[in-house]
Amino acid sequence: MPEDRFLPPSLAAEARRVAWTIVNRLDDDDAVHQAVRRTANVAGVAPDWWGGAKLYGGNAGHALMLRYASRVARTSADRWRDRSRDILLRAISSTSERPPAHGGLGEGTAGLALVLDEFAADQPGYLRVRRQADRGLLQQVARASRGGSAVDPAAYDVVTGSAGILGYLASATTLDVDARVTAAGLIDGLVRLYGSPPGPPLKTTETCPDRAVDLGLAHGLAGHLAALSLAWNAGLRRPGQRAAIRSLASYLRDVAEEDAWGRIWPRRTPIDDSLPDQLPHKPMTWCYGAPGICSALLDAARALDDPDLTAAAVMSFESALRRALHGDGEPRTVCLCHGWSGLLTICHKFAEHGGSQNARAALTPLTERVLSHCSDDQALIVRTVHVPGTYVDSPSLLDGAAGVPLALWSVSTSVPPRWRRALLIG
Ligand SMILES: [Zn+2]
Numbered sequence: 001m002p003e004d005r006f007l008p009p010s011l012a013a014e015a016r017r018v019a020w021t022i023v024n025r026l027d028d029d030d031a032v033h034q035a036v037r038r039t040a041n042v043a044g045v046a047p048d049w050w051g052g053a054k055l056y057g058g059n060a061g062h063a064l065m066l067r068y069a070s071r072v073a074r075t076s077a078d079r080w081r082d083r084s085r086d087i088l089l090r091a092i093s094s095t096s097e098r099p100p101a102h103g104g105l106g107e108g109t110a111g112l113a114l115v116l117d118e119f120a121a122d123q124p125g126y127l128r129v130r131r132q133a134d135r136g137l138l139q140q141v142a143r144a145s146r147g148g149s150a151v152d153p154a155a156y157d158v159v160t161g162s163a164g165i166l167g168y169l170a171s172a173t174t175l176d177v178d179a180r181v182t183a184a185g186l187i188d189g190l191v192r193l194y195g196s197p198p199g200p201p202l203k204t205t206e207t208c209p210d211r212a213v214d215l216g217l218a219h220g221l222a223g224h225l226a227a228l229s230l231a232w233n234a235g236l237r238r239p240g241q242r243a244a245i246r247s248l249a250s251y252l253r254d255v256a257e258e259d260a261w262g263r264i265w266p267r268r269t270p271i272d273d274s275l276p277d278q279l280p281h282k283p284m285t286w287c288y289g290a291p292g293i294c295s296a297l298l299d300a301a302r303a304l305d306d307p308d309l310t311a312a313a314v315m316s317f318e319s320a321l322r323r324a325l326h327g328d329g330e331p332r333t334v335c336l337c338h339g340w341s342g343l344l345t346i347c348h349k350f351a352e353h354g355g356s357q358n359a360r361a362a363l364t365p366l367t368e369r370v371l372s373h374c375s376d377d378q379a380l381i382v383r384t385v386h387v388p389g390t391y392v393d394s395p396s397l398l399d400g401a402a403g404v405p406l407a408l409w410s411v412s413t414s415v416p417p418r419w420r421r422a423l424l425i426g
Pocket residue numbers: 285287288337338
């Protein structure tokens with residue numbers, strides 16, 4: 001399959017050139033350390049905000065990026081394979097000093113295990129250490145499940161909670177019996193949130209302490225829907241799971257609003273009349289709003305084998321594209337989490353698996369938007385918005401520079417973008 005099947009050849013070549021420029025900058029330890037220190041000052045956070053074994057904001061994320069560099073490289077694959085191994089070892093050795101505090105995907109053991117699984121896909125020798133990480137992960141999940149009875153939304157989300165851990169397990173190349181049992185428990189826990197038969201989600205003050213339901217992929221219902229659907233599609237199936245997928249998908253469709261551009265979602269929706277109606281989330285991003293929600297709906301449509309839901313997900317995503325490119329939905333930054341790279345990545349999914357011609361056509365302008373944020377003059381080539389008006393140089397995978405080359409390679413090379421599982425983009 002030609003590498004530039006999605007983009008004009010000159011744009012694909014430019015996307016690859018810029019991706020390599022970012023990778024080379026991030027491969028400079030001094031440049032990264034200086035950026036991390038500068039960002040800590042600007043953002044007023046501790047200097048160890050970046051690093052350790054974290055996938056979203058540390059060495060595991062860089063190891064993943066460098067592993068893809070070795071797959072994309074034509075003449076220097078060995079060099080990048082060695083470099084990715086060095087950074088992976090740095091991530092692993094950091095766990096003796098800073099063991100992951102929880103099993104979560106973004107900063108915990110599941111994220112590191114996911115990266116080890118990527119390495120094992122090329123070199124099966126890594127499977128042994130991935131299984132070690134899995135054993136630690138399963139123990140953390142077991143300990144967390146023995147915790148208190150109160151429902152903490154973070155315990156169920158993609159970034160730190162069970163949805164992210166389930167997303168990793170559902171995407172792993174192999175699973176042993178113990179991991180399958182743990183995955184079953186995580187599915188049951190998510191299904192239980194919605195009762196039997198599944199009802200409107202999380203609509204009590206006990207389960208929703210701030211009186212609003214988070215709808216986004218990163219921390220809310222779309223994340224639960226993506227995890228349950230990806231697990232179902234991977235053959236991890238439990239009683240009540242399909243009904244919960246159906247209920248969540250229906251709920252998300254029902255709470256969408258409609259304006260001149262099409263469907264749009266707020267970040268959260270109130271559980272009663274005590275809060276005013278929430279404003280729609282305008283930037284078209286992965287963490288909140290239409291793109292992340294539509295991605296989850298597309299995975300649910302596959303789980304339910306529901307062509308009507310597929311059509312609804314595609315139609316809503318196409319309106320998100322129009323809003324981002326021509327309306328009031330421009331992402332304000334370039335990263336995966338809430339920037340153009342995340343929208344480009346989800347658009348690629350809809351171009352490949354949603355059969356959307358409009359998504360296919362939008363890959364060119366979206367790639368151009370990503371590239372327009374990249375400049376050799378910036379410390380890490382791209383800058384990201386910390387708070388409105390304040391830019392930082394972040395080397396992170398999720399909300400910094402390291403995710404950008406992965407998004408650009410997805411549309412400009414023939415290397416399969418399996419890394420998307422790190423965001424539960426199926
Ligand atoms: Zn975000």
